[in-house]
Amino acid sequence: MKIVEEFLIGHNADIIYAKRTLQSHFDDKKFRDKSFFILAFMELATNLIKHTNGGKALLLESNEYYLLAITDYGRGIDNVSLSLQKGYSSMENSLGLGLYQLSTNDLYDFEIFSTSEKNFHGTVILLKPKELQENIVYFSKPYINEINNGDFFAKKGKFLLFGDAAGHSKKSRQTAMLIEKTFYALKLSCIVIDEFFKQIHQKLQEKQMRGAVCLIAEVVKNHITLCGVGDLSVWLKTDEHLLLKTLKSGIIGEVFSSVERVQYTLQGEEFCMITTDGMQNQRMECFKNKIMGHYSSYFIALVMWHFATSQFDDSSIVVIKS
Numbered sequence: 001m002k003i004v005e006e007f008l009i010g011h012n013a014d015i016i017y018a019k020r021t022l023q024s025h026f027d028d029k030k031f032r033d034k035s036f037f038i039l040a041f042m043e044l045a046t047n048l049i050k051h052t053n054g055g056k057a058l059l060l061e062s063n064e065y066y067l068l069a070i071t072d073y074g075r076g077i078d079n080v081s082l083s084l085q086k087g088y089s090s091m092e093n094s095l096g097l098g099l100y101q102l103s104t105n106d107l108y109d110f111e112i113f114s115t116s117e118k119n120f121h122g123t124v125i126l127l128k129p130k131e132l133q134e135n136i137v138y139f140s141k142p143y144i145n146e147i148n149n150g151d152f153f154a155k156k157g158k159f160l161l162f163g164d165a166a167g168h169s170k171k172s173r174q175t176a177m178l179i180e181k182t183f184y185a186l187k188l189s190c191i192v193i194d195e196f197f198k199q200i201h202q203k204l205q206e207k208q209m210r211g212a213v214c215l216i217a218e219v220v221k222n223h224i225t226l227c228g229v230g231d232l233s234v235w236l237k238t239d240e241h242l243l244l245k246t247l248k249s250g251i252i253g254e255v256f257s258s259v260e261r262v263q264y265t266l267q268g269e270e271f272c273m274i275t276t277d278g279m280q281n282q283r284m285e286c287f288k289n290k291i292m293g294h295y296s297s298y299f300i301a302l303v304m305w306h307f308a309t310s311q312f313d314d315s316s317i318v319v320i321k322s
Helices: 012-023 034-051 100-104 170-185 193-206 280-288 298-308
Strands: 004-008 053-064 063-071 108-117 122-127 134-142 151-156 158-164 212-220 223-229 232-237 243-246 258-263 270-274 315-321
Touching: 004 012, 004 034, 004 134, 012 280, 012 315, 034 053, 034 063, 034 100, 034 108, 034 122, 053 270, 053 298, 063 100, 100 108, 108 134, 108 298, 122 298, 134 151, 134 298, 151 170, 158 170, 158 315, 170 193, 193 223, 212 232, 212 315, 223 243, 223 298, 232 280, 243 258, 243 280, 270 298, 280 298, 298 315
Parallel strands: none
Antiparallel strands: 004 053, 053 063, 063 122, 108 122, 134 315, 151 158, 158 212, 212 223, 223 258, 232 243, 232 270, 270 315
16 A cells, blocks of 8 residues: 555645645546446545644545545544434534545445544544455655655565665665565575565675565464564454564674564454554554554555654554454
8 A cells, every 4th residue: 555645734725725636647448337436535625624724635545546535633422323314413513424435435444543642632533435445555755755665565475575774865775675675586485584584684795785674474364473673563463452562683785683473363353464664653652452454454554644643753663454
């Protein structure tokens, strides 16, 4: 899942500009329903001005489809279920059909999360085509721009590569690309994963590249094996808890001693999340028991990124569901 367009919405003029930009993408054939997509955008963007101090609208892309996300740090919605009922509105002289119509569309899933806690509030809404049902979703936002993004992700068969090269420079991106290239070239199995990390460590030192934290996940149905080096956070969402495991065993290309391994078996609606250091753990802790399993992987990644991301670092997240 990647960001195609990002709009700051604070005034009516912002809505007009964003609408025109969205319409400029109509030739891409990635909309499930263009007219409904624009209708949804207009309703949700207008709500940002009516009910909050403004927020963001995101045009997202995944698997040849566009998704629409609306995010804000407003006071939150006290009762989400009530807000989705036909005829309900917190505003006078309103028919109360906006969110109800969006949530009952046949072509798009409508997902919403809102919190109104004193020091932790806001709302995230996602409109996504019903066809999108990915169990593994990756979402990233560079601190500066894509060219210098040190975070990286790759997928080959049952193996996933995820990590973060140090810094925010051309050399950081080159380090990330070298690790990705080696990952794709190597015939992976559980037996040679340790050799992969040793090979990367040697290459980075020889080329005087940036150091990096890195993890390989082997995903077979609901079984996940994680092999990693460095400070990456692994979150396991069970029915009752959001558990944190932090991998710490050096940095490839700099100080590297061994590969740490952990294994999980996901049951029912449980899921596993892996995040780079741009996702702040102290803010992730606020979500214990808040994000339930019935949300899609896309929405979980988006909510976590919105509320837990740092403004001064590349921030990436992988969500793996059973």
